[in-house]
Amino acid sequence: MMSRMKLALAVTCTAIALSATAQAQQPPTATTKVDGTDNVYIFRYMGHQSMFVVTPDGVIATDPISERRPVKPYVDAIQAITKAPIKYVIYSHMHFDHIAGGKPFKDMGATFVAQRNMKARLDELKPADVVMPDEWVDDKKTITLGGTSLELTYVGKNHSDSTLVMRLPRERVLFTVDWIPLQAVQFRGMADTYVPDIEEGLKKVIAMDFDKLIPGHPGPGGRQIGSKEDAVAQLDYLQDLSAAVKKAVSEGKSYADAEKEIKLPKYEKWGGYEAFLPMNIERYYDYWNRGI
Ligand SMILES: [Zn+2]
Numbered sequence: 001m002m003s004r005m006k007l008a009l010a011v012t013c014t015a016i017a018l019s020a021t022a023q024a025q026q027p028p029t030a031t032t033k034v035d036g037t038d039n040v041y042i043f044r045y046m047g048h049q050s051m052f053v054v055t056p057d058g059v060i061a062t063d064p065i066s067e068r069r070p071v072k073p074y075v076d077a078i079q080a081i082t083k084a085p086i087k088y089v090i091y092s093h094m095h096f097d098h099i100a101g102g103k104p105f106k107d108m109g110a111t112f113v114a115q116r117n118m119k120a121r122l123d124e125l126k127p128a129d130v131v132m133p134d135e136w137v138d139d140k141k142t143i144t145l146g147g148t149s150l151e152l153t154y155v156g157k158n159h160s161d162s163t164l165v166m167r168l169p170r171e172r173v174l175f176t177v178d179w180i181p182l183q184a185v186q187f188r189g190m191a192d193t194y195v196p197d198i199e200e201g202l203k204k205v206i207a208m209d210f211d212k213l214i215p216g217h218p219g220p221g222g223r224q225i226g227s228k229e230d231a232v233a234q235l236d237y238l239q240d241l242s243a244a245v246k247k248a249v250s251e252g253k254s255y256a257d258a259e260k261e262i263k264l265p266k267y268e269k270w271g272g273y274e275a276f277l278p279m280n281i282e283r284y285y286d287y288w289n290r291g292i
Contacts (some may be wrong), residue, residue: 031077032224034212037171039148040212042224043077048098049224051175052215053077053168057144058087061105062166062175063098063216063226071101075108086110087145090152091133092177093163095192098216102131111135113143114153118162153208157194158201159186167210174210178203179232182219182226184271188281196242202235220271237267245284258285 034040037121048065090116091099114133145152159179165239166175213226259278
């Protein structure tokens with residue numbers, strides 16, 4: 001039999017666990033229809049998300065987002081909405097946490113499309129769980145299916161050298177992954193990111209015609225859809241970061257001092273601010289100090 005103290009402790013721990021669960025836990029997967037459209041959906045799997053478009057002639061899916069998890073829930077989510085065939089899978093960029101696991105789509109006959117710069121890295125690494133694309137995009141390609149057009153544009157190097165910007169002109173929706181986060185600084189040390197090309201790419205996106213911006217991860221509070229304002233805010237952030245680091249380098253500050261002293265308080269509420277701002281500073285420090 002439990003002592004009174006042990007019982008009290010067990011009850012307290014359960015209460016804490018339950019309240020933490022209620023706040024933090026959401027179902028591992030969810031499908032959300034994009035407001036203002038009748039054919040555009042977001043499939044979320046844990047902290048990753050992809051857009052898919054339903055047409056009378058079939059489905060255009062994007063990133064399998066398996067991250068080495070089973071990909072079947074994504075197929076099931078699409079088939080819960082339509083039994084039309086999944087005709088395309090478009091890769092957002094060459095990072096396995098977004099593009100691994102496409103085999104179930106391939107087995108169903110989908111055509112895989114990606115930006116051509118991805119090919120060299122895939123040939124080199126030969127990841128067993130990434131389906132090799134069937135069709136390549138250089139600068140631009142438009143996929144048309146069942147009356148819907150999806151425009152795929154390469155705006156240059158940013159968070160990878162193979163990122164596509166996917167735009168639905170009629171629906172005024174844009175999907176692009178990992179380089180325009182919603183109210184968040186860049187991920188960790190900006191691995192694979194090209195500086196300052198990413199800033200030029202943001203200017204090109206801001207000049208495009210769209211209302212809704214879907215990123216590859218929800219933002220703070222679980223926000224799944226942003227707008228052009230988020231792209232403008234991200235460009236502001238990178239330009240502010242760049243200017244602050246340039247100044248620190250010109251004053252002869254060390255990496256450590258730059259990372260400690262640069263605060264950019266305007267962005268202190270953003271996701272990743274505490275953990276990743278110093279790492280973002282290091283990336284720009286290398287650019288200004290060593291030209292890399
Ligand atoms: Zn990425």
